[in-house]
Amino acid sequence: RIKELINEKGLLVDLELDYEKEGIGVKKSGCHGFCEMGPLVRIEPENYLYLRVQIEDCEEIVNKTLINNEAVERLMYTDDDKVYKAQEDIPFYRKQTRMVLKNCGSINAESFSEYVAKGGYKALGKVLFEMQPQEVCQSILDSNLRGRGGGGYPSGAKWKQVLKQDSEVKYVVCNGDEGDPGAFMDRSIMEGDPHGVIEGMTIAGYATKSTIGYIYVRAEYPLAVERLKIAIEDARKHGMLGENILSSGFSFDININMGAGAFVCGEGSALTASIEGERGMPRVKPPRTVEKGLWEKPTVLNNVETYANVPLIINNGSEWYKSIGPENSPGTKAFAITGNVNHTGLIEVPMGTTLREVIFDIGGGIKNGKKFKAVQIGGPSGGCLTEEHLDLPLDFDSLKRVGAMIGSGGLVVMDEDTCMVEVARFFMNFTQNESCGKCVPCREGTKRMLEILEKIVNGKGSKEDLDLLEELADTISSTALCGLGKSAASPVVSTLKYFRDEYLEHVVDKK
Numbered sequence: 001r002i003k004e005l006i007n008e009k010g011l012l013v014d015l016e017l018d019y020e021k022e023g024i025g026v027k028k029s030g031c032h033g034f035c036e037m038g039p040l041v042r043i044e045p046e047n048y049l050y051l052r053v054q055i056e057d058c059e060e061i062v063n064k065t066l067i068n069n070e071a072v073e074r075l076m077y078t079d080d081d082k083v084y085k086a087q088e089d090i091p092f093y094r095k096q097t098r099m100v101l102k103n104c105g106s107i108n109a110e111s112f113s114e115y116v117a118k119g120g121y122k123a124l125g126k127v128l129f130e131m132q133p134q135e136v137c138q139s140i141l142d143s144n145l146r147g148r149g150g151g152g153y154p155s156g157a158k159w160k161q162v163l164k165q166d167s168e169v170k171y172v173v174c175n176g177d178e179g180d181p182g183a184f185m186d187r188s189i190m191e192g193d194p195h196g197v198i199e200g201m202t203i204a205g206y207a208t209k210s211t212i213g214y215i216y217v218r219a220e221y222p223l224a225v226e227r228l229k230i231a232i233e234d235a236r237k238h239g240m241l242g243e244n245i246l247s248s249g250f251s252f253d254i255n256i257n258m259g260a261g262a263f264v265c266g267e268g269s270a271l272t273a274s275i276e277g278e279r280g281m282p283r284v285k286p287p288r289t290v291e292k293g294l295w296e297k298p299t300v301l302n303n304v305e306t307y308a309n310v311p312l313i314i315n316n317g318s319e320w321y322k323s324i325g326p327e328n329s330p331g332t333k334a335f336a337i338t339g340n341v342n343h344t345g346l347i348e349v350p351m352g353t354t355l356r357e358v359i360f361d362i363g364g365g366i367k368n369g370k371k372f373k374a375v376q377i378g379g380p381s382g383g384c385l386t387e388e389h390l391d392l393p394l395d396f397d398s399l400k401r402v403g404a405m406i407g408s409g410g411l412v413v414m415d416e417d418t419c420m421v422e423v424a425r426f427f428m429n430f431t432q433n434e435s436c437g438k439c440v441p442c443r444e445g446t447k448r449m450l451e452i453l454e455k456i457v458n459g460k461g462s463k464e465d466l467d468l469l470e471e472l473a474d475t476i477s478s479t480a481l482c483g484l485g486k487s488a489a490s491p492v493v494s495t496l497k498y499f500r501d502e503y504l505e506h507v508v509d510k511k
């Protein structure tokens with residue numbers, strides 16, 4: 001019987017079958033976040049979390065837990081001989097506040113009814129029947145929800161600007177083109193709770209009087225694409241998308257656009273160009289997207305995590321949302337924590353949580369008992385933070401003050417053995433490869449910076465090269481056309497600032 005539970009890839013398949021009459025069901029879900037310990041199996045309603053489950057373990061789980069209600073302790077998280085039975089008690093989860101990720105790992109992402117059973121589409125019903133578009137925009141503005149894609153621009157202000165545009169056609173676009181190395185927050189949301197994104201976008205459509213939505217998702221995320229397609233189809237079938245939603249008179253539908261994996265297509269104007277069928281290259285601004293975005297029409301552009309926050313705000317109110325995290329950056333933020341840390345995975349914490357809490361309390365500290373050295377935050381556009389920043393609250397403004405940015409939320413942790421010059425070279429190589437070539441400072445400047453970094457890594461650089469790196473960084477960031485170029489030098493600038501000694505150790509004229 002156990003063999004029937006397992007498909008050829010070794011994954012448990014959806015089994016509502018015979019088990020239903022026993023009151024037992026097995027379902028596949030989205031990501032629980034504790035990637036280091038996967039594959040994970042959660043037993044409800046006890047909330048037991050079984051880690052690193054193998055096919056051979058299934059028989060014991062069925063016999064002991066499902067039939068006899070006993071925990072299989074050897075599959076549970078242990079620390080100093082303490083066994084953590086319930087998922088919420090495990091240190092990795094204890095300090096988290098999972099709001100946007102609450103359904104990920106909990107519901108079957110391909111089930112419309114499970115989403116609804118968790119309160120899904122209630123917010124959509126509320127805005128359609130109890131609120132005017134202007135009130136919805138105001139509610140998002142009052143909540144101070146700031147765009148989770150990196151810039152931190154207030155979403156409500158953006159929505160208001162689109163609402164006031166006098167145009168028959170307006171669009172709602174969702175940026176799911178998550179391309180930072182080490183980032184997988186949006187992917188997990190799309191895979192684990194696609195209806196949350198659809199509901200958020202549809203509310204944005206109503207609030208701004210837009211009728212068409214596009215989700216731009218990279219083709220390298222096939223499971224996200226598949227689950228979004230299923231969710232859109234189901235939402236249409238149940239009257240949550242399409243003509244005259246819930247007989248409210250409001251019509252809105254969503255299309256999926258697959259990107260081909262160019263990092264620059266995460267930039268708003270390049271993304272809209274790509275949806276239009278053009279080459280994904282950034283455009284000169286102004287005009288801004290809110291005035292002339294997709295096909296030159298007013299467009300609301302937010303990322304996946306931003307839209308996923310919207311139903312929560314509508315259901316619970318702006319005051320509730322503002323009560324989480326600091327006043328200027330309320331709410332939570334999902335981070336993908338990777339690198340030399342014990343518990344890699346996907347986490348969600350209130351804004352303002354410190355790096356120390358994230359890396360040591362949730363992430364379980366540095367692997368193999370090594371010392372913490374630095375963390376790269378915000379991907380290639382971000383910067384690196386060091387030990388002196390461990391008590392820095394993670395929010396938009398605090399990070400900006402030290403020259404870093406949350407970006408989309410990637411955190412790559414590095415230990416004492418990491419060569420920071422090599423880290424800078426890695427990110428510069430990534431950015432250089434992804435430069436679209438439209439403007440000279442980025443196209444040529446990143447190439448020259450990469451050449452110099454390679455020279456230094458190979459022990460052939462000089463102290464003059466460090467000055468040249470700084471000069472180039474300054475020129476590129478002040479003259480490049482788009483955000484990719486403007487921030488391309490950030491990893492070099494921050495490693496030069498905090499680890500100059502390491503650069504000096506690599507150069508030939510050390511003194």
Ligand code: SF4
Nearest residue numbers: 437438439442482485
């Ligand atoms: Fe393209 Fe770089 Fe210029 Fe942006 S800054 S438009 S990525 S060349």
